[in-house]
Amino acid sequence: MYIKYLQLINFRNYNKLSIELDKNVNVFIGDNAQGKTNILESIYYSSVGKSHRTNKDKEMINWNAESAYIKLYVVKNRLDKKIEIKIFKEGKKGINVNSIKINKISELLGILNVVMFSPEDLKIVKESPSFRRKFLDIELCKLSNKYYYNLVQYNKVLNERNALLRKGGKEFLSIIEIYDKQLSKFGAFIIKEREKYIEKMNEKGVIIHNDITAGAENISFGYLSSIKGENDIESELFNALYKNRKSDFEKKNTSVGPHRDDLSIKINHVDVRNFGSQGQQRTATLTIKFSSLEIIKDITGEYPVLLLDDVLSELDSKRQKYILNSIKNIQTVITCTGLENIKNHIEGNYKIFNVVKGKCINN
Numbered sequence: 585m586y587i588k589y590l591q592l593i594n595f596r597n598y599n600k601l602s603i604e605l606d607k608n609v610n611v612f613i614g615d616n617a618q619g620k621t622n623i624l625e626s627i628y629y630s631s632v633g634k635s636h637r638t639n640k641d642k643e644m645i646n647w648n649a650e651s652a653y654i655k656l657y658v659v660k661n662r663l664d665k666k667i668e669i670k671i672f673k674e675g676k677k678g679i680n681v682n683s684i685k686i687n688k689i690s691e692l693l694g695i696l697n698v699v700m701f702s703p704e705d706l707k708i709v710k711e712s713p714s715f716r717r718k719f720l721d722i723e724l725c726k727l728s729n730k731y732y733y734n735l736v737q738y739n740k741v742l743n744e745r746n747a748l749l750r751k752g753g754k755e756f757l758s759i760i761e762i763y764d765k766q767l768s769k770f771g772a773f774i775i776k777e778r779e780k781y782i783e784k785m786n787e788k789g790v791i792i793h794n795d796i797t798a799g800a801e802n803i804s805f806g807y808l809s810s811i812k813g814e815n816d817i818e819s820e821l822f823n824a825l826y827k828n829r830k831s832d833f834e835k836k837n838t839s840v841g842p843h844r845d846d847l848s849i850k851i852n853h854v855d856v857r858n859f860g861s862q863g864q865q866r867t868a869t870l871t872i873k874f875s876s877l878e879i880i881k882d883i884t885g886e887y888p889v890l891l892l893d894d895v896l897s898e899l900d901s902k903r904q905k906y907i908l909n910s911i912k913n914i915q916t917v918i919t920c921t922g923l924e925n926i927k928n929h930i931e932g933n934y935k936i937f938n939v940v941k942g943k944c945i946n947n
Contacts, residue, residue, distance in 0.1 A: 586915035594649035597942035614939035697888035713846035738770035772818035
């Protein structure tokens, strides 16, 4: 899988941009605030229907325009795809795939798979559980429309249950019972799929981390949940919700379920979030991203597009070398402020674009 062509109109600081990408490596070089990351954002948005930088679509529209437009051609093993997205200031968007309108984001997922690695991804390792849950959910939604459906339904029921808890009162107990059954059904599916994904992360991550650290470190991932039912997670989750109803009414919030779970990351059996060095945290993040890359390849049969947003400058030469030596047969889009030692490690064809004030010039 690779992107052959990208067109932007009134997207961020690009009034009009049309570029052909190399199927191997594409390097976008320029000073800060010139528009390099905007290129990656448009590709990421075309993959999942969301920006990795903002929750407000209108922020991606050029100040002087009423709408923004993205078009890209994706070459795949089976059938090539043309994705077109129009974003309007009033908050709406229209998405066409091969000139056919799609009505649900779930229909977009999986058409263009990408893995993005940016300095902000360190939050997956360093920050609160919400960042790790978000990572798991995004990766699983890319791979499974069924997971996306269950996640959407779970969050909908969760919000309704919390609204009821805020109202309080025994008269709502019968309704809470209904919500708990629905939460247990959707939540059990989410927990099972997350656990399966983490098993795959362990399979891939051990090898990748060993390569990066030359065998000096071992990494392991685990799923941290209050629900321990190995055979009947749905019943265990329902029982936990029932047990916590009184305290949930008092706190006006749902206290158990996959929205409270976490991903543990350990290096040499030590929690890397609390006790790992900055170098170990960076390496763990790198392992997580490259594990995701390999998992997508195993499940779909094609490597996703790899987006590296100004991460090389954040890594030492050993980790830089690992990345650049690992992207053979993977279309990679790199942003950076200078070539550094990139040329010395890239094998095969590549393109270099200079980015200046919303304009890309191919060298």
